[in-house]
Amino acid sequence: MTAADDKKSEELMSLCKRRGFIWPSYELYGGIAGMYDYGPLGFSLRNNIVEVWRDIYKGREGFTEIDTETVNPREVFKASGHLDKFADKITYCTKCGAPFRADHLVKEFYSNPDTMSEKDLDQAFLDHNVVCPDCGGKLGPVEDFNLMFRTNIGPGSSRVGYLRPETAQGIFVNFLNLYRYNREKLPFGVLQTGRGYRNEIAPRQGMIRMREFNMMEVELFVDPEDKTWSRFDEMKDEKLTLLPNTGDETVEMTVGEAVAKHVVANEVLGYFVGTTKQFLVRLGVDPARLRFRQHRKEEMAHYAKDCWDAEALLSYGWTEITGIADRGCWDLTRHSEFSGADLSHFKRFDTPREEEVEKVKPNRKSLGPAFKGQSKAVAAAVEQAKPEDVKDGRLTVTVDGKPVELGSEMFTVIKTKEKVNGERIIPNVIEPSHGLDRIFYTVLEHAYSHDDAKDYTVLHLKPEVAPVKLGVFPLMEKDNLDVLAKQICASVHTARAAAVYDGSGTIGKRYARMDEAGTPWCITVDYDSLSGPQKDTVTIRDRDTAAQKRIAVKDVPQILDDLLTGRRQFTDL
RNA sequence: GCGGUUGUAGUCCAGUGGUUAUGACGGAAGCUUCCCAAGCUCCUGACCCGGGUUCGAGUCCCGGCAACCGCACCA
Numbered sequence A: 001m002t003a004a005d006d007k008k009s010e011e012l013m014s015l016c017k018r019r020g021f022i023w024p025s026y027e028l029y030g031g032i033a034g035m036y037d038y039g040p041l042g043f044s045l046r047n048n049i050v051e052v053w054r055d056i057y058k059g060r061e062g063f064t065e066i067d068t069e070t071v072n073p074r075e076v077f078k079a080s081g082h083l084d085k086f087a088d089k090i091t092y093c094t095k096c097g098a099p100f101r102a103d104h105l106v107k108e109f110y111s112n113p114d115t116m117s118e119k120d121l122d123q124a125f126l127d128h129n130v131v132c133p134d135c136g137g138k139l140g141p142v143e144d145f146n147l148m149f150r151t152n153i154g155p156g157s158s159r160v161g162y163l164r165p166e167t168a169q170g171i172f173v174n175f176l177n178l179y180r181y182n183r184e185k186l187p188f189g190v191l192q193t194g195r196g197y198r199n200e201i202a203p204r205q206g207m208i209r210m211r212e213f214n215m216m217e218v219e220l221f222v223d224p225e226d227k228t229w230s231r232f233d234e235m236k237d238e239k240l241t242l243l244p245n246t247g248d249e250t251v252e253m254t255v256g257e258a259v260a261k262h263v264v265a266n267e268v269l270g271y272f273v274g275t276t277k278q279f280l281v282r283l284g285v286d287p288a289r290l291r292f293r294q295h296r297k298e299e300m301a302h303y304a305k306d307c308w309d310a311e312a313l314l315s316y317g318w319t320e321i322t323g324i325a326d327r328g329c330w331d332l333t334r335h336s337e338f339s340g341a342d343l344s345h346f347k348r349f350d351t352p353r354e355e356e357v358e359k360v361k362p363n364r365k366s367l368g369p370a371f372k373g374q375s376k377a378v379a380a381a382v383e384q385a386k387p388e389d390v391k392d393g394r395l396t397v398t399v400d401g402k403p404v405e406l407g408s409e410m411f412t413v414i415k416t417k418e419k420v421n422g423e424r425i426i427p428n429v430i431e432p433s434h435g436l437d438r439i440f441y442t443v444l445e446h447a448y449s450h451d452d453a454k455d456y457t458v459l460h461l462k463p464e465v466a467p468v469k470l471g472v473f474p475l476m477e478k479d480n481l482d483v484l485a486k487q488i489c490a491s492v493h494t495a496r497a498a499a500v501y502d503g504s505g506t507i508g509k510r511y512a513r514m515d516e517a518g519t520p521w522c523i524t525v526d527y528d529s530l531s532g533p534q535k536d537t538v539t540i541r542d543r544d545t546a547a548q549k550r551i552a553v554k555d556v557p558q559i560l561d562d563l564l565t566g567r568r569q570f571t572d573l
Numbered sequence B: 001g002c003g004g005u006u007g008u009a010g011u012c013c014a015g016u017g018g019u020u021a022u023g024a025c026g027g028a029a030g031c032u033u034c035c036c037a038a039g040c041u042c043c044u045g046a047c048c049c050g051g052g053u054u055c056g057a058g059u060c061c062c063g064g065c066a067a068c069c070g071c072a073c074c075a
Helices: A003-019 A040-060 A074-080 A118-127 A168-172 A175-181 A255-260 A267-283 A330-339 A364-384 A436-447 A481-492 A507-517 A553-565
Strands: A022-024 A036-038 A071-073 A087-092 A099-101 A143-146 A150-153 A159-163 A188-197 A212-222 A239-243 A251-254 A290-294 A306-314 A317-328 A345-362 A395-399 A402-406 A411-425 A428-435 A448-451 A456-459 A468-474 A498-501 A521-525 A537-542 A548-552
Touching: A003 A022, A003 A436, A003 A448, A003 A456, A003 A507, A036 A040, A040 A188, A040 A212, A040 A267, A040 A436, A071 A074, A071 A150, A074 A159, A074 A168, A074 A330, A087 A118, A168 A175, A168 A188, A168 A212, A168 A330, A168 A428, A175 A188, A175 A212, A212 A267, A212 A436, A239 A255, A239 A267, A251 A255, A255 A267, A267 A290, A267 A306, A267 A317, A267 A428, A267 A436, A290 A317, A306 A436, A317 A330, A317 A436, A330 A428, A428 A436, A436 A448, A456 A507, A468 A481, A468 A507, A468 A553, A481 A498, A481 A521, A481 A553, A507 A521, A521 A553, A537 A553, A548 A553
Parallel strands: A239 A290, A468 A498, A468 A521
Antiparallel strands: A022 A036, A071 A159, A087 A099, A087 A143, A150 A159, A188 A212, A212 A428, A239 A251, A290 A306, A306 A317, A317 A428, A345 A411, A395 A402, A448 A456, A521 A537, A537 A548
């Protein structure tokens, strides 16, 4: 991070506070690290980002959106693995009270201390005479410091709950509902936006690591044996900058090439890496400062089989803003195990198969006399056995916990034909997961420009995401100029396309305010608007070029609409 | 969490232990036919929190909180 980068992030943060994009939370009471509030402009920008995301995933892809609880019972995270894996082992010095990562204190003695249990670590302290690095005091018992916020559901402490660290689990626990809603067909996609919580030990870098943060997650349920994507052809020419985990060099290739060369594992993953690029660029992320980096094996989350991060180059360095993970069958398998529910998909074959199956059949005539009263249980055990269990003509089964060896006269291996209509499979999950706050910050940083010579700041936000679409000014706030300006402003202002009236200060100052807020266009009512040959016309100014055109007052709503939807460009006016 | 740096109006910054804390920008009211942060008048607004030292603390000391940088962490 250079001094210029420092300056840039500080100037941007100052602008964000001044203009009302974001404010550090609870500043009144001294502030809390890793928490930020969204001001009027910031919330609007954030909502616009979410709308673009919806347009792509609900609109183009036809996925469905749900909203689930942020407080989850303990069982959910026991099953998801977060309770065990999303924790650090921590110990406190009994003398000075300083906390330490227990696994870090013993890393010189063991190859992978992060897999050790609390008891192993306690013992390791004794075996290797590990004491407090600060004061030399005795270390206390090793505990789990879970990064999830814990709470109680209802009075007392009987039902333990946690604030979710990701929205994904709310989708997985609703799998059966969603599966039925989607007519029991694969693939289908579900999206959810909302808050997640991680009790970070040391939040850093402004909005990049927050304790309470916003996500936009998409969970895509696919057939594990069919990771093709029907609309892949539409995506195959999208260009990507990739950083595979096989080397340190970035490579430029299209989605189609990346999948063909197995750089990206399959079509689904490739399609959504491409989609993510389109999404981010549409928001205003600079393609030259965007790359996709594949996770190294040891870096992968406990649930992930493969993962590509979209990384943006910020003043903080390359920063993950979206992760596209292949979670495999981890989540559904685990929830199935822990809940006892069948979370599989019945995959019907195109035509039922006649399958020849080998089975072990008990020979009851021989079993009866040999085992008498026990023979029924033995026969049942034989029916459970598989042909490959037969060794040297003999079969060993377990009855009432004891092994029973049977001679070849006790059973027969037969071949039968069965009609099989399909098979049960656990769907795989592909997850494009977007860090909304990080994307928000990236959009701001990539839109930010500062002219050092003029000391002039412009946010080049894309009109689609800009919080305010139009500024409307009277040249002077008198002689009825203000009346017309207010009328024009009211005629176009809506909740989605905000127009702002400003009559305060000089005209240049008002343009400057709007440039700093990222407003793409401004309209000014002057004396020519009221009388003379140009009566009933106003000027419209383009933020990025400062160019002006004269347009008729009556055309303002239509022109603004055309500019916003991209039907017309400013230069065509 | 460790080490370093730093906390003064909305923002940026000045301030030898000693009156009512300097200024700029911003914001507000007004004047000026004012199209790119122009000028003028007037107003607004701050010493992060808690202890301590002292006759007296924005200033010195201790603790806390917060920010920035490096290390560590970041499923």
